[in-house]
Amino acid sequence: MPAQAKVAKVEARTSQPASPPLTERQEARRRRILHASAQLASRGGFDAVQMREVAESSQVALGTLYRYFPSKIHLLVATMQDQLEHMHGTLRKKPPQGQTAAERVAETLMRAFRALQREPHLADAMVRALTFADRSVSPEVDQVSRQTTVIILDAMGLENPTPEQLSAVRVIEHTWHSALITWLSGRASIAQVKIDIETVCRLIDLTDPTASGKPS
Amino acid sequence: MPAQAKVAKVEARTSQPASPPLTERQEARRRRILHASAQLASRGGFDAVQMREVAESSQVALGTLYRYFPSKIHLLVATMQDQLEHMHGTLRKKPPQGQTAAERVAETLMRAFRALQREPHLADAMVRALTFADRSVSPEVDQVSRQTTVIILDAMGLENPTPEQLSAVRVIEHTWHSALITWLSGRASIAQVKIDIETVCRLIDLTDPTASGKPS
DNA sequence: CGCTAATCTAGAACAAGTTTCAGACTTGAT
């Protein structure tokens, strides 16, 4: 253990205000917790992420777990942030190939969907937490939402979206979340989710100011 | 239609298979429970609906409450079914006035939204339960979804929707639920919900086979 | 190094959803 404690302050959180800069050991604890959370979630979904188990798995006292993440929902939303970062990185490497913005967005979302299908339990835990979150988790949920927006705008290839386009993006996110839920709860098939995503993505063409399709 | 309705068993549940026909006293219990649930929800939302309190409020033992509704989520989803019936009745009386199908659907949803705004806590309890529901509640959630679909198709004035239109309706429902959630958790304003609803309703025109706007 | 504040730990305690059980009450059929 080199005594150079000054170098610490890992502060790499993606675009997060980083209220209190964490020491190395704290950052390590945080990672262990998130890892344990994702692992338990992958096993059995939302219910399998039990706070006592997360604490034990990550070698941290229950009280400490709650100091890092003030509730199970906070923990799972943070887990989602974490996974979203991964995903964004992965997506960046291979940008979608579609001709139109609508196609590219649909392709991107379907790619993300396929990733979720590989870990359906994890998806369950994260999405349920996200939609169940109450006001006390708003900042974190909002961060997830912003990150998702960035991914979609990326796929659209837009620098300066119009308010109309932003609204379309919001609607796409709504559809994305809700379609995932219907899939996770077994009320919609994978095919149906695909159709819904493709359907809602048509809104993009409708709000494209460079195209002809805008009546109002 | 089979006019064999002379049976005394109350069995008025809207289009529900009515597995076991309930006696009068049982129907009365069921009503008391749903009433207590709605009342507590109106006070303090999801968290305020505590099973022990519902049981006491409706003069029923805890075990009995669980026999009628096997979980808090089941109870709240049933409460939503109940409220949706009300709403559908109300909406039927004054059909929306818009010129286009899109306008009428948007108007209908905004009317429903205004009703929810009058009881935001109740809305919170019902919508949170709906999106948090897992597979064990699928049939009930599906019933709510079907009822919502009927309301939207009603507003569109359609008898035989195309698969494309059904997909658009599903997307509208997705947006409706998810937009409600963002509003309830304080991440979107009422105005924003309105915009999103209007935006997604444009999909209806896009999928109207009698109109010109359908490129593909 | 030695001090102080902050953080961490183990564990008990509490809250609300859910389950269980013995006994009392209803219902439906004979």
Next chain:
DNA sequence: ATCAAGTCTGAAACTTGTTCTAGATTAGCG
């Protein structure tokens, strides 16, 4: 009217999220 089966009640127990506490550790500082 009577009996068996099914239902309801009251209360305790169990589960898991959350809070609290007292004492050990760690971090930052002079």
